[in-house]
Amino acid sequence: xxxxxxxxxxxxxxxxxxxxxxxxxxxxxxxxxxxxxxxxxxxxxxxxxxxxxxxxxxxxxxxxxxxxxxxxxxxxxxxxxxxxxxxxxxxxxxxxxxxxxxxxxxxxxxxxxxxxxxxxxxxxxxxxxxxxxx
Numbered sequence: 001x002x003x004x005x006x007x008x009x010x011x012x013x014x015x016x017x018x019x020x021x022x023x024x025x026x027x028x029x030x031x032x033x034x035x036x037x038x039x040x041x042x043x044x045x046x047x048x049x050x051x052x053x054x055x056x057x058x059x060x061x062x063x064x065x066x067x068x069x070x071x072x073x074x075x076x077x078x079x080x081x082x083x084x085x086x087x088x089x090x091x092x093x094x095x096x097x098x099x100x101x102x103x104x105x106x107x108x109x110x111x112x113x114x115x116x117x118x119x120x121x122x123x124x125x126x127x128x129x130x131x132x133x134x
Contacts, residue, residue, distance in 0.1 A: 007057040012110040016050035016072070019079070019103050026100070032091040042082045048075035049107060066118045073111040080104045 007013050023046040027033040032042075049072050056068025080101060087097040 007054040013053040015107050020046045030092050045075045045078040062118045069111050069115045076104045076107045
């Protein structure tokens with residue numbers, strides 16, 4: 001794991017951003033775009049994956065960051081469930097389902113690994129650093 005100076009450096013956030021992009025593409029290119037309720041739910045849960053990583057990072061403390069990573073991981077699971085609904089309603093293809101499902105599972109794994117790292121880390125986060133100890 002390289003040095004993380006901003007949330008954009010976090011691999012899990014980068015993957016979450018790609019998930020959002022792929023989800024948006026499904027809205028534009030499949031019948032899913034016309035199912036407004038499911039589309040809106042998927043828009044919120046896919047965005048929540050990346051947004052919670054960013055917000056948790058911005059809080060500056062590892063315990064708070066861990067909590068927000070947990071929310072992010074939950075949103076990835078929520079999106080997986082919504083993908084099943086879209087597949088069952090024949091709004092997306094099996095291939096589209098599998099590709100995004102694989103990304104969601106990878107995202108959950110990366111977030112879980114990061115949570116594990118934070119739990120074991122001696123660092124408390126940037127908001128706990130004393131001035132001059134950078």
